[in-house]
Amino acid sequence: MTAATTAETTTLSGSAPAYTESVDASVIAEIRELRGPILVLGASGFVGANLFRMLASDRSDVHGTAGRLPAWRLVDAPANRIHEVDLLLEGDLLRLLDTIQPQTIFNCVAYGAYSFERDPRRIYETNFLLTERILRALGDRRISAYVHAGSSSEYGLNSAGPEESAPVEPNSDYSVSKLGSANLIAFHGRVKSVPCVNLRLYSVYGPLEDSSRLIPAVVRHGLDGSYPPLVGPQTSRDFVYVTDVCSAFIKAALRMSPSLRGVSINIGTGRKTTIDELSQAAGAFFRIESQPVFGSMESRAWDVTEWYANPGLADRLLGWSPRVELVEGLARTARWFDSLLDKNAYERSSKKYGLDTRYSVSAVIACYRDGPAIPHMYRRLTQTFRELLIDYEIIFVNDCSPDDAEEVIRGISHDDPRVVGVSHSRNFGSQAAFVSGMRLSTKNSVVLLDGDMQDPPELIADFVKQWREGYDVVYGRRVKREATVFMQFAYKAFYRVFDFFSYVRIPHDAGDFSLMDQRVVAAILRFPERDLFLRGVRAFAGFKQTGVDYIRPERMFGRTTNSLLKNFDWAKKGILSFSNTPLNFLTFAGVALSTLSALLMSVQIVLKVLYPHLAPQGITTVLLVTMLFGSLTILSIALVGEYLGKVFEEVKRRPLFIRRTLIRNGAIIAATQDASRGD
Numbered sequence: 001m002t003a004a005t006t007a008e009t010t011t012l013s014g015s016a017p018a019y020t021e022s023v024d025a026s027v028i029a030e031i032r033e034l035r036g037p038i039l040v041l042g043a044s045g046f047v048g049a050n051l052f053r054m055l056a057s058d059r060s061d062v063h064g065t066a067g068r069l070p071a072w073r074l075v076d077a078p079a080n081r082i083h084e085v086d087l088l089l090e091g092d093l094l095r096l097l098d099t100i101q102p103q104t105i106f107n108c109v110a111y112g113a114y115s116f117e118r119d120p121r122r123i124y125e126t127n128f129l130l131t132e133r134i135l136r137a138l139g140d141r142r143i144s145a146y147v148h149a150g151s152s153s154e155y156g157l158n159s160a161g162p163e164e165s166a167p168v169e170p171n172s173d174y175s176v177s178k179l180g181s182a183n184l185i186a187f188h189g190r191v192k193s194v195p196c197v198n199l200r201l202y203s204v205y206g207p208l209e210d211s212s213r214l215i216p217a218v219v220r221h222g223l224d225g226s227y228p229p230l231v232g233p234q235t236s237r238d239f240v241y242v243t244d245v246c247s248a249f250i251k252a253a254l255r256m257s258p259s260l261r262g263v264s265i266n267i268g269t270g271r272k273t274t275i276d277e278l279s280q281a282a283g284a285f286f287r288i289e290s291q292p293v294f295g296s297m298e299s300r301a302w303d304v305t306e307w308y309a310n311p312g313l314a315d316r317l318l319g320w321s322p323r324v325e326l327v328e329g330l331a332r333t334a335r336w337f338d339s340l341l342d343k344n345a346y347e348r349s350s351k352k353y354g355l356d357t358r359y360s361v362s363a364v365i366a367c368y369r370d371g372p373a374i375p376h377m378y379r380r381l382t383q384t385f386r387e388l389l390i391d392y393e394i395i396f397v398n399d400c401s402p403d404d405a406e407e408v409i410r411g412i413s414h415d416d417p418r419v420v421g422v423s424h425s426r427n428f429g430s431q432a433a434f435v436s437g438m439r440l441s442t443k444n445s446v447v448l449l450d451g452d453m454q455d456p457p458e459l460i461a462d463f464v465k466q467w468r469e470g471y472d473v474v475y476g477r478r479v480k481r482e483a484t485v486f487m488q489f490a491y492k493a494f495y496r497v498f499d500f501f502s503y504v505r506i507p508h509d510a511g512d513f514s515l516m517d518q519r520v521v522a523a524i525l526r527f528p529e530r531d532l533f534l535r536g537v538r539a540f541a542g543f544k545q546t547g548v549d550y551i552r553p554e555r556m557f558g559r560t561t562n563s564l565l566k567n568f569d570w571a572k573k574g575i576l577s578f579s580n581t582p583l584n585f586l587t588f589a590g591v592a593l594s595t596l597s598a599l600l601m602s603v604q605i606v607l608k609v610l611y612p613h614l615a616p617q618g619i620t621t622v623l624l625v626t627m628l629f630g631s632l633t634i635l636s637i638a639l640v641g642e643y644l645g646k647v648f649e650e651v652k653r654r655p656l657f658i659r660r661t662l663i664r665n666g667a668i669i670a671a672t673q674d675a676s677r678g679d
Contacts, residue, residue, distance in 0.1 A: 021207070021243060021332065028058050030250050035144035036061040039102035041087060041109050041134075044071035046209050047149060047201070048108030051246045056081065063100050068386070072349050073208050088125060090133055091415045097137055103144040104253050107134065110149060112174035114212065114351055119391070120173045121442075125417065127177035128184070135188040135196065145253035146196040150264060152238070152309065154179040154200055160306035161272075164200075164264050164313050171304075182264045189262020197252050197260055199245075202268030202309045206242030206329060207336035212350045215239070218278065219334050220343075222286030233276035233294045238268040238308035241324035241332070251318040260317060268309025269322045281327055286334075359464055360391035360444045361515070363457075364437030366430040367396055370451035371403035377449070378412050378419065380457040388464055395440055396451070396663075397433040398423040406661070406668065414666025421663030422671070431532045432657040434512060438521055447515045448534070454552050455513040462548045463515035472543035475507060475514035475535075478552045507547055510535060519543070532656070 023031075031054070038055055042048040043064025052064040052074070062081060066074060069084045083100075085092045087109060111117055111126035131148065138146055155162050156179075157169035170176045181198070188194040205215035214237075217228035248267045252260070279292040314320045324332070340346050363381050367374060374396060385392040396412075398405045398421060409421035422436055434448050445467060449455040455476065463474040512534050516524070523541050524534070539545075659671035 023054055023057055023243075027054070027247055027250065030247075030254055031055055031058050033254055034059075034250065035103040037100050037102045038062045038104045039096075039100055039106070040064040041105065041107045042149075043082065043108070044068075044073055045108055045110070046073075047204055047242060047245060048106070049073035049208050050206065050242045051106055051108060051249055052077070054243070054246045055250075063102070065096065072345075086416075087130055088417055089415045093130075093133060094137060097141065105134075105138075105143060105146045106149075106249050106253070107131070107146065108149045110151070110178075112172075112177065113151065113153070114210070116212075117174075117351070119357060123173045124177050124180075127174070128180040131181040131184050135184055135194060138194050138196070139188065139192055143195060145256040146194065147249050147252045148181065148185055148196065148198045149249075150182055150198040150200040151175075151178040152200050152202045152266070152268065152307065154182055154264070157304060159304045159308075161270070161308055161310045162266075163310050164266060186262040186264070193258075193261065195256045195261055197256065197262070198264040199248055199252060199267045200264055200309075201245060202238040202240050202266070202307075204242050204245050205239055206333055209242070209333075210350050211347050214278075215330070215333060216337070218282050219330065219337050222282050222288060222330075223334060223338070225286065225288055226290055227279060227282070227288060227292040230275050230279065230292055230294050232305070233279075234274055235305050236272045236274045236308055237278075238271065239273055239278070239326055239329065240268050240309075240322055241329040244322040244324055247323075248314065248318060248320045251320050255318055263313075263317070265314050265317060266309045266311050267314055267320075268311050270309050270311045272306070272308040273326060278326070282330060285327055285330055357391045358444065359468055361385065361393075361447055361460065361464065362437075362441035362443040362445070363392065363394045363447045363449060363460075364434055364441065365394070365396050365449045365451045366399060366433035366437070367405050367409075367451035368399045368401045368427060368430070368433075369403055371401060371405040371408050373451055373453045374405060374408045375412065376453060377451060377457065378416075381460075382416075384457050384460050388461055390464065391443065392418065393441070393443055394419045395437040396421045397437045399429070399433040400424050400427045400660075406663070410663050410666055410668055413663050417665055422659055423661045423663070423668075425658040425660040428657040430512065431534050434534055435525070435532060436657045436659065438525060441521065444518050445515055446518070446521050448512045450513070455511075456550060459513075459548060459550050460515065466546055466548065467515055467517065470544060471546045472517040472520050473514060473538060473541075473545040475510040475538070475545065475547050476552075477507065477510050477547035477549050479549045507539065507545070510547055511552075514538065517543070 034055075036059065038059065038061060040048050040052040040055070040062065041064075043052040044066035048064065049071075052062060055062040056064075056077065063083060064074065064077070064081065065083050065085050065087065067084070067086065069082065071082075074082050083096060085096050087093055087096075109126060109130060112123040117123070134146070151174070152159065153172065153175045154170070155166065155168050156171040156175045158166055168179055170179050182200075185196045185198045189196045203214075205213070209216050211217075211220075214228075221228040245267055248265075252265070275294065276292075282288065283292070311321070337343070337346075363385075365374075365377060370377075378394060381392075381394055394416075396405075396409045396419070398409060400423065406421070406423050409419070413419040413421055420440060422440065424433070424436065428436075430450065437448075438446050447460055447463065449457065459476060463476075466474040514535075516538065520538070520541055520543050523543075524537055527537060661668050662671050663669075
């Protein structure tokens with residue numbers, strides 16, 4: 001689920017929004033004049049849902065989009081008129097436009113207006129890049145009108161009744177992104193003649209609004225005879241009722257003309273309503289006897305004290321002016337809220353309970369000869385993350401695979417901006433591939449998976465569950481694997497021998513498949529060693545760890561790239577990286593054999609002097625002793641050589657990997673020198 005589609009997905013059990021306000025006859029007449037088909041992008045959001053429902057009340061050619069279904073604001077909408085689509089996927093967007101062939105488009109998609117929507121990348125992807133893609137797509141199509149839901153946040157610090165031509169002073173990522181969209185609309189409208197207009201919406205309120213917002217809180221508490229937490233009393237807002245805003249969208253589409261193309265228009269009442277005045281109006285309407293407590297609620301970082309509209313241009317160009325007064329708007333919102341059968345479900349429907357950005361995951365997949373498996377891995381990972389409702393990204397590391405892995409990754413990333421790819425200049429091995437992906441990761445945890453589908457993506461749900469319970473590392477524990485009896489025995493024997501030799505406790509049957517909190521990832525990436533053995537480094541790093549049992553299946557496609565010799569190398573790498581036991585063994589053997597030699601020498605002398613006939617005779621004894629000590633010497637040199645070899649590799653300080661290309665949004669670009677170093 002992407003930034004453009006993080007609309008609320010909770011179904012209000014038993015309380016579908018069947019409440020529908022009557023639509024003024026003049027508005028119905030205008031709705032009938034719109035050129036169809038009509039498409040409402042972001043119809044599962046607050047403004048989009050109200051607009052969709054108003055249009056659909058009198059038209060059968062109105063279509064809306066939702067990021068996920070069911071969407072609680074649309075549960076009573078005809079299924080064939082709501083399209084579940086990820087708008088940030090350019091392919092999905094183009095297919096939607098080709099299917100519906102809309103003449104009138106209303107774009108109500110936005111991200112970042114809520115205090116808990118803080119991801120800058122998603123803010124710009126949703127508010128700016130999506131707008132650019134839509135306008136570019138519309139340049140090749142003959143449409144009647146494109147009406148964009150802008151924001152009064154575009155003015156930033158200059159927010160006290162500015163005219164549309166006033167200087168702007170953006171003061172947040174959201175402000176910058178929405179202003180960028182306004183400039184895109186100005187460019188495409190005036191230069192490329194796209195029939196588009198930007199409506200700068202002020203504080204819209206009314207039925208279906210997110211439960212975390214101010215007016216729903218005022219209504220809920222007011223019906224209970226109390227006030228919600230409030231900001232400072234002199235903080236002002238321009239509260240405009242949602243049906244008036246929907247009317248502005250319709251008028252803007254109807255009055256589209258060359259003079260309106262690319263224009264930004266303020267949509268607000270023009271009345272500065274302080275929080276003190278709002279509390280007085282709510283107190284009188286709901287007959288609240290207690291006194292409000294101001295300053296008990298923290299403002300958003302970009303909020304300013306004076307924030308209200310100058311709607312003169314809307315009147316001149318659109319013939320629009322607001323009709324619903326604040327008290328009447330509160331009354332209508334209260335009637336809607338009172339009609340809900342399950343008010344607790346409405347509370348839980350808030351966006352802040354939607355996509356979980358705290359427990360976000362970067363999936364890093366090491367790929368070598370895994371081209372056919374990559375689409376399956378992508379599909380299963382995406383399905384898992386969507387079911388978990390968490391923020392995520394997928395990083396495929398093509399470790400110079402001889403198949404078409406790079407092209408497969410490029411195709412997937414073209415359709416899904418959450419997918420990133422990297423190709424290495426040669427095959428550096430899975431450990432280097434994992435580290436390469438970990439350095440690119442941006443989320444709050446990393447999950448490592450082999451690209452051959454032997455690590456089931458569905459197990460990530462159990463990993464995340466344990467992570468939420470406080471564990472920093474959650475590893476997959478292979479209780480059984482689909483392999484020959486000999487290999488099953490060999491694998492189990494390795495982990496137990498490795499654990500026995502290691503000076504840190506190594507979990508049995510735990511491979512690289514694991515989830516690691518960003519703190520653990522940061523600690524591992526600070527390790528200076530080049531010849532990494534990640535499952536050992538992971539254990540060495542410490543933190544709170546636990547395992548999740550699973551059965552490891554066979555490789556989905558092709559033949560395994562592992563062999564008995566490679567597995568022996570893995571065992572040697574692990575033992576030499578995390579154990580001094582072989583050297584200790586040589587020390588012990590040297591001391592023991594030296595002691596034994598001295599003892600035998602003494603016995604030989606005694607026997608030779610006192611009992612000559614009992615002393616050992618012949619060359620056999622000499623040969624056996626020589627072979628024993630010679631073999632031990634060769635073994636000692638070999639073991640010391642292995643350790644020296646690792647030291648030699650480390651002191652050369654060669655990069656762990658070299659990146660050849662990066663893959664984003666369907667483009668393959670050369671990796672920068674800094675990114676290639678692997679530092």
